[in-house]
Amino acid sequence: xxxxxxxxxxxxxxxxxxxxxxxxxxxxxxxxxxxxxxxxxxxxxxxxxxxxxxxxxxxxxxxxxxxxxxxxxxxxxxxxxxxxxxxxxxxxxxxxxxxxxxxxxxxxxxxxxxxxxxxxxxxxxxxxxxxxxxxxxxxxxxxxxxxxxxxxxxxxxxxxxxxxxxxxxxxxxxxxxxxxxxxxxxxxxxxxxxxxxxxxxxxxxxxxxxxxxxxxxxxxxxxxxxxxxxxxxxxxxxxxxxxxxxxxxxxxxxxx
Amino acid sequence: xxxxxxxxxxxxxxxxxxxxxxxxxxxxxxxxxxxxxxxxxxxxxxxxxxxxxxxxxxxxxxxxxxxxxxxxxxxxxxxxxxxxxxxxxxxxxxxxxxxxxxxxxxxxxxxxxxxxxxxxxxxxxxxxxxxxxxxxxxxxxxxxxxxxxxxxxxxxxxxxxxxxxxxxxxxxxxxxxxxxxxxxxxxxxxxxxxxxxxxxxxxxxxxxxxxxxxxxxxxxxxxxxxxxxxxxxxxxxxxxxxxxxxxxxxxxxxxx
DNA sequence: CAGTGGTCTAGACCACAGT
DNA sequence: CTGTGGTCTAGACCACTGA
Numbered sequence: 001x002x003x004x005x006x007x008x009x010x011x012x013x014x015x016x017x018x019x020x021x022x023x024x025x026x027x028x029x030x031x032x033x034x035x036x037x038x039x040x041x042x043x044x045x046x047x048x049x050x051x052x053x054x055x056x057x058x059x060x061x062x063x064x065x066x067x068x069x070x071x072x073x074x075x076x077x078x079x080x081x082x083x084x085x086x087x088x089x090x091x092x093x094x095x096x097x098x099x100x101x102x103x104x105x106x107x108x109x110x111x112x113x114x115x116x117x118x119x120x121x122x123x124x125x126x127x128x129x130x131x132x133x134x135x136x137x138x139x140x141x142x143x144x145x146x147x148x149x150x151x152x153x154x155x156x157x158x159x160x161x162x163x164x165x166x167x168x169x170x171x172x173x174x175x176x177x178x179x180x181x182x183x184x185x186x187x188x189x190x191x192x193x194x195x196x197x198x199x200x201x202x203x204x205x206x207x208x209x210x211x212x213x214x215x216x217x218x219x220x221x222x223x224x225x226x227x228x229x230x231x232x233x234x235x236x237x238x239x240x241x242x243x244x245x246x247x248x249x250x251x252x253x254x255x256x
Numbered sequence: 257x258x259x260x261x262x263x264x265x266x267x268x269x270x271x272x273x274x275x276x277x278x279x280x281x282x283x284x285x286x287x288x289x290x291x292x293x294x295x296x297x298x299x300x301x302x303x304x305x306x307x308x309x310x311x312x313x314x315x316x317x318x319x320x321x322x323x324x325x326x327x328x329x330x331x332x333x334x335x336x337x338x339x340x341x342x343x344x345x346x347x348x349x350x351x352x353x354x355x356x357x358x359x360x361x362x363x364x365x366x367x368x369x370x371x372x373x374x375x376x377x378x379x380x381x382x383x384x385x386x387x388x389x390x391x392x393x394x395x396x397x398x399x400x401x402x403x404x405x406x407x408x409x410x411x412x413x414x415x416x417x418x419x420x421x422x423x424x425x426x427x428x429x430x431x432x433x434x435x436x437x438x439x440x441x442x443x444x445x446x447x448x449x450x451x452x453x454x455x456x457x458x459x460x461x462x463x464x465x466x467x468x469x470x471x472x473x474x475x476x477x478x479x480x481x482x483x484x485x486x487x488x489x490x491x492x493x494x495x496x497x498x499x500x501x502x503x504x505x506x507x508x509x510x511x512x
Numbered sequence: 513c514a515g516t517g518g519t520c521t522a523g524a525c526c527a528c529a530g531t
Numbered sequence: 532c533t534g535t536g537g538t539c540t541a542g543a544c545c546a547c548t549g550a
Contacts, residue, residue: 017519043535054521059536067465068451075536076529089446092348095501187501190345193449193467193492195324209323211449211467211492217501236449236467243499245351245443245473273538299516310540315517331517332548 004029005042005050018053022061030070030081041071041079066207069237085149085238092243095187095219097174098144098154107146109171114153114203115141116166125157128218128229135159138166140173143203150204151238156230177227184219184227191215191241196233204235211236260285261298261306274309278317286326286337297327297335322463325493341405341494348499351443351475353430354400354410363402365427370459371397372422381413384474384485391415394422396429399459406460407494412486433483440475440483447471447497452489460491467492 004025029035041047044062048055062079065071072082090101102109121129121137131137140156156173162182163169169176177183194214201208213234219227260281285291297303300318304311318335321327328338346357358365377385377393387393396412412429418438419425425432433439450470457464468489475484 019519045535054523056522057520060519064465073536074529075527077535078529079536087448092447092499093501185502189499189501191348191447191469191497191499192343192495193469193490195451195465195467195492209320209451209465211451213447213449213469234449236451239448241447243348243445243447245349245445246441275538301516310542312541313539316538329517330548331546332515334516334548 004034005047019057019060019064022047022051022053022058023064026061026065027070030065035081037081037083039081041081043078067209069206069210072207085235087238087240088151089240089242092189092241095184097172098152099172100174102146110145110148111171112143112145112150113141114143115139116169118160118164118166121157125229129157129159129226131159135161138163140166140169149238150235152232152234153200153203154230154232156228158228159226162227173228182221182227185222187217187219189215189217193236194233200233204233206235206237213239213241260290261303275313275316275320278303278307278309278314279320282317282321283326286321291337293337293339295337297337299334323465325462325466341491343494343496344407345496345498348445348497351440353428354408355428356430358402366401366404367427368399368401368406369397370399371395372425374416374420374422377413381485385413385415385482387415391417394419396422396425405494406491408488408490409456409459410486410488412484414484415482418483429484438477438483441478443473443475445471445473449492450489456489460489462491462493469495469497 026035026041035041041062042050044055044058047053048058051058062071062073066073070082071079073079088105088107096104099109117139118136119139121131121135125131125137126135129137138158138160140154140158142154143150144152144154158166162180163176174183192214193211195209196204196206196212198208200212201210204210204212206212213236215230215232215234217228217230217232219230221227282291282297291297297318298306300311300314303309303314307314318327318329322329326338327335329335344361344363352360355365373395374392375395377387377391381387381393382391385393394414394416396410396414398410399406400408400410414422418436419432430439448470449467451465452460452462452468454464456468457466460466460468462468469492471486471488471490473484473486473488474482475486477483
């Protein structure tokens with residue numbers, strides 16, 4: 001630790017800005033395992049004194065590593081090396097619910113409800129669900145966790161006609177829909193990446209600006225009616241979506 | 257402009273940190289269209305004087321908006337409202353090449369080559385491509401652009417046996433493979449989100465830390481041999497991937 | 513050349529955590 | 532209470548842009 005923050009080696013020329021030099025040092029120490037997950041770094045003021053840099057410069061170095069998820073800062077407590085998050089892989093060809101998906105791989109699921117009730121629909125919801133004037137919308141908003149680690153924020157909207165009592169949904173929305181004979185059999189998803197805002201980042205326990213997978217899904221019944229409109233945000237560092245592609249729809253038939 | 261940066265309305269209580277209050281003001285001005293793409297903001301020193309804040313605080317406010325892609329800073333020149341990037345949608349069920357995909361929607365494609373040649377394989381490439389000792393690998397690394405806007409970084413690796421002369425690839429890799437009878441008919445992709453590093457961000461003309469879609473693809477021949485191993489980074493603000501999901505592989509057959 | 517953003521400093525006060 | 536990170540200031544020098 002003493003050598004990591006020694007004042008030696010900080011050249012004002014050649015190595016680029018001082019905060020990047022320090023950032024590189026710390027990053028390499030983590031990569032090399034000299035700093036392990038959970039380890040605490042010295043207080044910013046101490047790092048500043050040890051390196052001979054100002055506290056502002058030390059903070060700027062740490063800031064980048066917090067942004068990339070390598071460090072975690074806790075006000076009043078300290079700065080720590082982040083825990084590694086196991087990356088989960090989700091097959092992106094079958095229409096499954098989060099609950100079923102996690103059960104299949106032996107993980108438990110917890111939901112923290114943020115909203116669960118009937119509301120006046122937003123214009124976006126009217127569009128997606130094809131609502132009429134005066135229709136109400138059931139909104140289910142929750143943080144999905146596994147083993148205490150938040151993995152995703154899920155915001156589902158359904159017509160009140162489909163789900164008149166949203167308070168009855170406990171673990172799995174799809175299980176409730178199945179019981180009502182309204183489970184979607186087809187869905188269209190759009191996937192993109194976005195930097196998480198302050199609120200969403202906090203819910204997922206990642207720093208603001210961290211990369212997240214944004215998934216927008218519209219689910220359909222066999223007769224083509226829209227059932228659900230769901231917008232989810234997955235932690236970019238915890239989730240992989242896997243897809244299988246084919247050259248053309250029927251190319252593989254001859255070779256089953 | 258004068259009222260936007262007036263010193264009135266900065267309360268040290270209630271509105272949160274000063275830099276967030278200023279950030280919100282500027283962000284709302286952009287959202288409301290009072291600041292249009294290409295507009296320049298006053299110099300940081302002027303904004304500081306107008307608001308009565310210090311330059312460091314003004315910079316911190318601007319920093320966040322640059323991070324989320326709403327502002328662009330040019331050293332020696334100024335700070336500007338970013339141009340809006342049209343979001344493209346890519347169907348994620350057919351195996352197409354970037355070139356074909358863009359041609360289909362009437363966009364031109366430009367490639368800026370970063371690397372194109374035969375190299376000694378990295379361990380990762382040996383694994384993915386199933387290379388033997390002494391085998392060499394063809395590496396094609398390029399920035400994909402459309403109408404001058406960089407959209408993705410593509411890093412393709414192929415066995416030298418599949419592509420002995422990588423220098424011969426011009427626009428479309430798949431066109432070259434097709435000519436050699438080695439075009440993949442099936443592929444497996446893994447999609448995740450990640451914050452872009454400094455180098456990749458620069459190549460895509462976005463600020464470091466911006467969200468990107470990371471796609472890893474392994475392409476197969478009809479006989480199951482691996483042809484390509486490609487890692488791509490797409491700009492999160494410019495790309496949507498669309499997928500259609502089904503409940504079970506054969507559910508929809510009865511209703512064509 | 514003057515003006516811009518990029519970096520850096522020393523010092524201050526605040527809010528919160530843990531004792 | 533002490534120690535931590537979070538915020539903020541005033542002032543300085545540098546590197547780059549563009550006239």
